[in-house]
Amino acid sequence: MLIVFTDLDGTLLDHHDYGFEPALPALEALRRRQVPLVLTTSKTLAEVRLINAALDNTQAVIVENGGAIALPATLAGQLAGGQPDTLAGFEAVDDHRVLRNSPAYAAIRAFIAQQRTTHGYRLTGFGDMTAADIAHHTGLSTDQAVLAAQRLCSEPFLWHDSEARLQRFREAAADAGLGMTRGGRFWHLMGDTSKARAMHQLREWIDHGRGRSVTVALGDSDNDREMLEQADIAVCVRRHDGTMLDCEGQQRTLRTGQPGPTGWNSAVLEILRDFRPPDR
Ligand SMILES: [Mg+2]
Known part of the structure; x- marks a missing residue:
């Protein structure tokens, strides 16, 4: 089979x-x-x-x-x-x-919020964007963007901060059991999977x-x-x-x-x- x-x-x-x-x-x-x-x-x-x-x-x-x-x-x-x-x-x-x-989406968003509060990192995730924003950045239609925003366990984000600070963010993610991959303009934060x-x-x-x-x-x-x-x-x-x-x-x-x-x-x-x- x-x-x-x-x-x-x-x-x-x-x-x-x-x-x-x-x-x-x-x-x-x-x-x-x-x-x-x-x-x-x-x-x-x-x-x-x-x-x-x-x-x-x-x-x-x-x-x-x-x-x-x-x-x-x-x-x-x-x-x-x-x-x-x-x-x-x-x-x-x-x-x-x-x-x-992978950890649930809410836990990934909570990690981002905690990192922002502590270190002031500048990044924008799907969870920070309206459907129109997501459509603008991805080329999806607004209807498709609504579906793309219904996430279970990973967060695409744009990084607006320095490379050195990205490295520190990545290390903190690894300590929290999260991994990062890059696809096009977006980084993806998700579990080790x-x-x-x-x-x-x-x-x-x-x-x-x-x-x-x-x-x-x-x-x-x-x-x-x-x-x-x-x-x-x-x-x-x-x-x-x-x-x-x-x-x-x-x-x-x-x-x-x-x-x-x-x-x-x-x-x-x-x-x-x-x-x-x-x-x-
Ligand atoms: Mg493909």
């Missing part, structure tokens, strides 16, 4: 128009073969549930760069053999059951009581690297500017000729064509 973990922007979704139409043949083939498709992204649950709905996909999602795993309520009861204690530690968020791998770690967790839940699945991971950016390197089959999806991640999967690596969903489509069809389930 296969499980597919995929990044969204620039991978399954087109860099320019966020469409996935070129990937429809492969999406349909995954559905026919009942291969789980797990969206694995820096986006929030509020953003991703709409994308899953558009894809007609009912699988779990990995959001905020691995900070949380969210299961649709209908799926939650079936995971790990449906044992009652499986969902210990999960919390209900709308129609999903969520497990955080990753897409790769969430991929392993979710595979174990899906595989509970049967053979180990082969993991396929598709991505285009540095925050996908660890996930691709730890997947059995890695797909490096070409970026719109023609460049590509340079990394290898555990067993096999595909590098797409075409960018975004067009490359995604041909790679997934090739993997499905070649895949033979191991003999039981």
Whole structure:
């Protein structure tokens, strides 16, 4: 059995128009073969549930760069053999059951507030911005910005202070069990977690009581690297500017000729064509 973990922007979704139409043949083939498709992204649950709905996909999602795993309520009861204690530690968020791998958003905001009070650091997080501000800085529409602001466990922020003080802020974050990564203009403050770690967790839940699945991971950016390197089959999806991640999967690596969903489509069809389930 296969499980597919995929990044969204620039991978399954087109860099320019966020469409996935070129990937429809492969999406349909995954559905026919009942291969789980797990969206694995820096986006929030509020953003991703709409994308899953558009894809007609009912699988779990990995959001905020691995900070949380969210299961649709209908799926939650079936995971790990449906044992009652499986969902210990999960919390209900709308129609999903969520497990955080990171301190909660309120705790991250409290850390920022405490650092500001003590050291006067100048930074602006999503929690300090209106939806219009977020839209202005990210290029999202205001409606999308409202969804991007509904955070579970990570805070994007702009740093307006010196490099030396950024280093001190980063050290204080590490002491508090928080990590920082950079994506474009924004820094992200979050728990010590990753897409790769969430991929392993979710595979174990899906595989509970049967053979180990082969993991396929598709991505285009540095925050996908660890996930691709730890997947059995890695797909490096070409970026719109023609460049590509340079990394290898555990067993096999595909590098797409075409960018975004067009490359995604041909790679997934090739993997499905070649895949033979191991003999039981
Ligand atoms: Mg991407």
